[in-house]
Amino acid sequence: MGLGEGEVRERVDGVLERLGIGHLGERVPHSLSGGEKRRAAISGVLAMGPEVLVLDEPTAGLDPATREELLGVIRALRGDGKTVVLVSHDLDEVAEVADRVCVMRDGRIERVGTPGEVFYAGAAAGPVPATVRVAAPLREGHPEINKPVSFEETLAALKATLGQ
Numbered sequence: 001m002g003l004g005e006g007e008v009r010e011r012v013d014g015v016l017e018r019l020g021i022g023h024l025g026e027r028v029p030h031s032l033s034g035g036e037k038r039r040a041a042i043s044g045v046l047a048m049g050p051e052v053l054v055l056d057e058p059t060a061g062l063d064p065a066t067r068e069e070l071l072g073v074i075r076a077l078r079g080d081g082k083t084v085v086l087v088s089h090d091l092d093e094v095a096e097v098a099d100r101v102c103v104m105r106d107g108r109i110e111r112v113g114t115p116g117e118v119f120y121a122g123a124a125a126g127p128v129p130a131t132v133r134v135a136a137p138l139r140e141g142h143p144e145i146n147k148p149v150s151f152e153e154t155l156a157a158l159k160a161t162l163g164q
Contacts, residue, residue, distance in 0.1 A: 001048065008047075011047040011048075011049075012025070012043070012044075012047045013025065014047075015043040015046045015047045016040075016043050018046075018076075019039050019042070019043050019046075019073055020069075021036065021039050021040065021043065024036055024039075024040055033066070034061060034062060034066070035062050035063070035066030035067075035069065035070065038058060038062070038070060039069075039070065039073065042055075042058075042073065046077075051083065052082075052083045052084075052085060053077065053082060053083070053084045053085070054084075054085045054087070055074070055084065055085070055086050055087065056087040057087060057088055057089070057090075058070055058074075058086070058088075059071065059088075059090070059093060067093075071093065071096055071097055074086065074097050075097055078097070078099070084097075086098065091119070091127055091128060091129040092129045092130055092131070092151075094115070094129070095115055095119065095129035095131055095132070095149045095150055095151075096150050096151065098115050099114065099115070100112070100113070100114065100115075101113065101114070101115050101118040101119070102118075103118055115149040115150075116146075116147035116148075116149050117147075119132045119147075119149055120132060120136065120147050129149065131148060131149055131150065131151055131153070131154040132148075132149060134154060134158075135147070135148050135154050135157060135158075138158075138161065142161050144157075144160065144161070145157045145158075145160075145161060
């Protein structure tokens with residue numbers, strides 16, 4: 001990239017700190033856990049300043065706590081205006097972080113839209129996140145539930161419906 005050593009060090013240190021893994025900077029790669037290796041790999045890519053970050057099944061095989069930490073990193077990147085393309089078979093994961101969804105089957109695009117549009121349109125046609133499986137049947141008698149997709153949205157809708 002034609003960067004000087006100082007610029008490289010500054011970028012790397014900045015990204016490591018931003019991802020909360022600055023303490024890993026001096027460790028050797030084979031001593032890192034699976035989640036630490038993934039975060040370190042993502043930080044290496046981010047230090048290069050990409051316009052778009054493509055992640056293919058980034059949380060596969062991670063324990064729940066590490067998975068949530070990595071999803072937090074993805075949310076933070078989106079919050080900073082980065083474009084993140086997340087490829088995943090885990091629809092609950094997609095529901096938690098996506099603002100646009102493209103469902104593909106057998107190499108063909110089936111649906112594209114917001115998570116609410118895509119997952120509620122597909123509720124009868126195929127797999128959907130657990131949150132939609134919970135909320136969709138309740139919508140008939142409670143239109144105020146709307147179309148929650150994330151866990152927090154679904155929990156808030158259910159609490160409102162129960163008057164809590």
